[in-house]
Amino acid sequence: MLARSYKRLGKLDQAKGEFRAAIQCDGNYADAYYELGCMLESDKDYKSAVVSFEKYLELKPDSSQRKLVTDRIQFCKGQAQE
DSSP, X not given: OHHHHHHHTTOHHHHHHHHHHHHHHOTTOHHHHHHXXXXXXXXXXXXXXXXXXXXXXXXXXXXXXXHHHHHXXXXXXXXXXX
């Protein structure tokens, strides 16, 4: 919750730090991987975003967002190759 609050307030570095801390505490917290992936994609850190998104799908294979996340992965992979 703290990470999402920081994100809403525009404190993006703190938000990323909190999402990473949440992942360290619970490596199965899928939503933290998704949120971190979104932020990394915004930072144009496409390779890291792909890793986060893929981990999200690994942990939540039946996600209702599967198509959206898969599309984001493909976009990030394309950007990383340029």
